[in-house]
Amino acid sequence: MPPIDIQRWTAFSSEPSGGNPAGVVLDARGLDDTDMLRIAADVGYAETAFVTPGDGDRSRTIRYFSPVAEVPFCGHATVATAAAISAIEGVGSIRFATPVGDIEIVTTVDADGAPLVSFTSVEPTTKPLSGKALVDVLGALGLTTNDLHTDHVPAEAFGGNWHPLVVLADRDVFDGFAPDLGRARAVLDEHGWPATIVVLWPQSADQWHARNVFPVGSITEDPATGAAAAATGGYLRDSHAVQPPASIVINQGSHVGRPSTLFVDIPPAGGIIVSGSAARIG
DSSP states (O other): OOOOOOEEEEESOSSTTSSEEEEEESOOTTOOHHHHHHHHHHHOSSOEEEEEOOSSSSEEEEEEEOSSSEESOOHHHHHHHHHHHHHHHOSEEEEEEETTEEEEEEEEEOTTSOEEEEEEOSOOEEEEOOHHHHHHHHHHHTOOGGGBOTTSOOEEEESSSEEEEEEBSOHHHHHHOOOOHHHHHHHHHHHTOOSOEEEEEESSSSEEEEEEEEEETTEEEESOOHHHHHHHHHHHHHTTSSOSSEEEEEEEOGGGTOOEEEEEEEOSSSOOEEEEEEEEOO
8 A cells, every 4th residue: 555645734723733633634545444543543633534535526525533433523624624625726615525414615715825714514403411411421520510501501412423512600610620531431432422522611692612521542622623613503503592693703722722713603594604724734
């Protein structure tokens, strides 16, 4: 097998030291599931994206692997991969065929020439978080029901992956909670949640802060989670916490030293639009 070109990009930051890093393999032809899982483990990021080139019409098939398993959808790796493609082919529209459906992407550049990527998620949905699931999640986070925001009910939210989602009332509690990572991993596995536990704190109606607990290898929290941002947009729409069309900003990653900014546009219906910068690492 010829050498495999593995690029490293970060998404939702214009600085390589910020955002959420992702591996990107732009030509995964000839790789099987075992190969992709091995490469993702070697790269060591939360996810690595593997692309099968299309026929030149800017359509691609894409799969996402964490170091331990395939993930149905990954927003930050989508942004990273789209930026990598645009660096070669120029800006414009791209379509990714993902395991959860087709994702439409638009790439542009800002005034300084930095890549900007927007993707429209699959149709989001929410459902109540069961009593047992809530107990399990709060126990893993070291929180109690007294810490929850009374205006925002806990839920399961989907924007490509299912996430348990809780909103906290107090900024100090949000900044200070310390999850039991082993317990969090067990809770995610028991309930079949493939990605992160979403913990939110609302600074204002359009400024939100997020922590996404994701114990995988040496990773404790995701610095930026595009799929969770889409799920959050769907949750806010379904719970009538925003009046669409609406736009919010999600600030994430400062707790793990990689500050990230995700821009979320919430239309009255359909997929949620998640946007952010990207930068190549190394």
